[in-house]
Amino acid sequence: MTGAPSETRLARPPVRAAIVELLSHMRDGKEIREYLNRFSELDQERFAVIKVGGAIIEDQLEDLARALAFLQSVGLAPIVVHGGGPQLNAALEAAGFPEERIDGLRITSPDAMGAVRDTLTAVNVKLVQAIRDQGGRAASIPSGVFEAELVDEARLGRVGEPSAVRLDLVAAAAKAGQAPILGCLGDTADGRLVNVNADSAVRALVGQLQPYKIVFLTGTGALLDEAGGPISTVNLATDFDELMAQDWVAGGMRLKLQEIKRLLDGLPLSSSVSITRPDQLAKELFTHAGAGTLVRKGERIDEVTDLTALDQDRALALIAESFGRPVKPGYFDRLDFDRAFVTENYRAAAITARLGDTVYLDKFAVLDAARGEGLGGAVWKRLVAYAPRLYWRSRRDNPINEFYFAVCDSAIKRGEWTVFQRGESDLSRLPALAEEIAGLPASLEDI
Numbered sequence: 001m002t003g004a005p006s007e008t009r010l011a012r013p014p015v016r017a018a019i020v021e022l023l024s025h026m027r028d029g030k031e032i033r034e035y036l037n038r039f040s041e042l043d044q045e046r047f048a049v050i051k052v053g054g055a056i057i058e059d060q061l062e063d064l065a066r067a068l069a070f071l072q073s074v075g076l077a078p079i080v081v082h083g084g085g086p087q088l089n090a091a092l093e094a095a096g097f098p099e100e101r102i103d104g105l106r107i108t109s110p111d112a113m114g115a116v117r118d119t120l121t122a123v124n125v126k127l128v129q130a131i132r133d134q135g136g137r138a139a140s141i142p143s144g145v146f147e148a149e150l151v152d153e154a155r156l157g158r159v160g161e162p163s164a165v166r167l168d169l170v171a172a173a174a175k176a177g178q179a180p181i182l183g184c185l186g187d188t189a190d191g192r193l194v195n196v197n198a199d200s201a202v203r204a205l206v207g208q209l210q211p212y213k214i215v216f217l218t219g220t221g222a223l224l225d226e227a228g229g230p231i232s233t234v235n236l237a238t239d240f241d242e243l244m245a246q247d248w249v250a251g252g253m254r255l256k257l258q259e260i261k262r263l264l265d266g267l268p269l270s271s272s273v274s275i276t277r278p279d280q281l282a283k284e285l286f287t288h289a290g291a292g293t294l295v296r297k298g299e300r301i302d303e304v305t306d307l308t309a310l311d312q313d314r315a316l317a318l319i320a321e322s323f324g325r326p327v328k329p330g331y332f333d334r335l336d337f338d339r340a341f342v343t344e345n346y347r348a349a350a351i352t353a354r355l356g357d358t359v360y361l362d363k364f365a366v367l368d369a370a371r372g373e374g375l376g377g378a379v380w381k382r383l384v385a386y387a388p389r390l391y392w393r394s395r396r397d398n399p400i401n402e403f404y405f406a407v408c409d410s411a412i413k414r415g416e417w418t419v420f421q422r423g424e425s426d427l428s429r430l431p432a433l434a435e436e437i438a439g440l441p442a443s444l445e446d447i
């Protein structure tokens with residue numbers, strides 16, 4: 001090891017220390033390592049684009065800088081794009097340019113451009129400095145990335161829509177081991193500075209880089225449901241139309257969902273969007289449960305009522321991988337098949353059988369790689385909508401039991417099995433059904 005460059009030797013202890021710190025705060029070290037490996041394997045230019053609103057830089061600067069410096073210390077290199085709305089409002093107001101908007105876009109008179117440039121540059125430098133204060137390395141890139149066209153000079157003034165993204169400065173920063181911190185000052189072909197909306201800038205960057213993750217850091221840190229609680233996952237393929245039909249999905253949330261759909265439509269299926277807060281970023285990225293809202297393009301869920309319409313080989317492969325062992329030969333021949341809810345790529349499935357007039361969940365399988373996506377949850381939702389009265393069983397050591405206990409109405413232990421039910425209105429049927437279900441032959445191979 002004598003020939004190892006000093007850089008490598010210097011870089012190691014802080015990385016390990018950082019991981020240890022992270023692990024000590026979180027429950028599942030295995031999960032964290034898996035995500036860390038998954039993210040590290042990516043070409044780092046395509047790991048993540050993180051959008052930071054201007055308000056976060058005002059209100060949560062230290063948490064933000066710490067979170068970004070942390071990612072760098074574990075070897076991850078996201079590209080950060082920030083806005084500066086509140087700062088611009090204040091600065092322009094003070095300089096005698098009151099806020100005026102058309103269709104949500106700020107009118108920027110050429111006279112105000114000097115103040116816009118100075119303010120956005122100051123915001124950028126403030127973030128870079130805060131990251132350095134947390135021991136991170138960051139490069140200030142307030143302009144020079146977004147080539148823009150004037151949207152409507154006569155009405156809006158110096159407001160630009162990105163027409164191209166120049167990555168030279170980003171690449172140079174990355175090469176020097178610095179996190180690129182981008183501001184949204186664009187420039188036109190003839191060299192005039194323009195104000196670019198941060199969401200448009202993110203869209204242009206994402207279109208070009210095709211990142212694995214897009215992260216929106218916001219004050220709320222999640223999309224909120226009707227009751228004001230955070231929505232953990234959104235699977236666009238199954239949820240988008242339904243959400244758009246709700247009257248509580250209004251205003252900013254509607255726009256945000258549409259914007260996210262537009263972003264993900266141009267990306268591979270594996271990409272996802274997370275909405276979270278700076279102080280929750282590590283938990284969101286490195287655990288299955290996350291902290292915030294995860295939005296994926298997702299997969300369609302098919303309801304299969306005829307066994308011949310099921311791709312049995314793929315279903316068997318899914319079960320084998322999910323349970324860590326295959327089913328015994330002839331599984332489908334012995335099954336009194338009722339139906340299957342299966343995602344289009346066979347990454348999650350629920351298979352039900354008939355026990356008299358009772359729907360019995362025989363297999364619920366989710367690929368390890370699909371955990372954290374909300375795919376299992378989406379299948380479960382379809383299953384219980386179909387079978388409000390449902391029985392199933394599980395072995396003591398099944399890691400999914402925590403979920404089963406949370407969603408069941410009752411659980412009865414019978415030998416090596418726990419028999420669960422939800423939606424049973426006639427509780428006098430419970431003992432006999434529990435006996436029958438616990439007595440069903442095992443369908444998985446022994447290990």
Ligand code: ARG
Pocket residue numbers: 035231232233272274283284285286287288289290291292293294372373
């Ligand atoms: N850590 C994973 C990711 O970043 C899963 C996050 C799950 N988040 C959630 N809000 N449900 O892709």
